[in-house]
Amino acid sequence: MQLVVARIGRAHGIKGEVTVEVRTDEPELRLGPGAVLATEPAQVGPLTIETGRVHSGRLLLRFEGVRDRTAAEALRNTLLIAEVDPEELPEDPDEFYDHQLMDLDVVLADGTEIGRITEISHLPSQDLFIVERPDGSEVMVPFVEEIVSEIDLEEQRIVITPPPGLIDESEAVIASTRDADEDGAEGGADRDGQKGDA
Known part of the structure; x- marks a missing residue:
């Protein structure tokens, strides 16, 4: 089952990083380096996360193959989608x-x-x-x-x-x-x- 876990925001800096609006309570699991995510629109992806870091309270990601601000800006508003087992439950019972x-x-x-x-x-x-x-x-x-x-x-x-x-x-x-x-x-x-x- 596919679930939206983030939306890509603005480019950050000149080396291909982007800000992301996180839509998961488990960003370390869903948005960690090496994660391969489908996208909406589909033709943009799949995207593989190369690095991630928090800057001024926002998560910044860099994807494999995205090396400059122009390429990063082209990803703006793309939804990131993870494949999740339908039987999987959140750790918090609430x-x-x-x-x-x-x-x-x-x-x-x-x-x-x-x-x-x-x-x-x-x-x-x-x-x-x-x-x-x-x-x-x-x-x-x-x-x-x-x-x-x-x-x-x-x-x-x-x-x-x-x-x-x-x-x-x-x-x-x-x-x-x-x-x-x-x-x-x-x-x-x-x-x-x-x-x-x-």
Whole structure:
């Protein structure tokens, strides 16, 4: 299974390094030297990581065959995709890969059906579940511990305790798929409000 683990940003310096927007909680595993990654658009890759380092809080990567700023800049906005075993689970029990959460039923503590997860949007401040309700409308549910009280993968359901107004019919917060992450990143999510990964 393929998961987006990073997006290439600007070129850094003149020797082919690029900044990357990390989309994995395990960058040392997914983005280490020697890693071979597929890309979107596909014709750019595959790319093999030659070196990696952190500079001013940002991860910088250099890829094999990319030796100057022009070549590095040509990679800008390319998504980096890792091949992940579908059975593999994150080390932290409070973290989940997106594919584990997709299509799970969302219910209240009393069993009232809210809908099912159709998308997961990774925002800088937190992750959001896009939940399709039985009537076809959508509601955004922040993936935070205060709201998502239980995730039961065996029962294929998520129990939420939403604050007033989040899912009430009269005050529903309706989401559009256009509001979701435009890159379609299949990263992961966690309840700490941090950006998740693959």
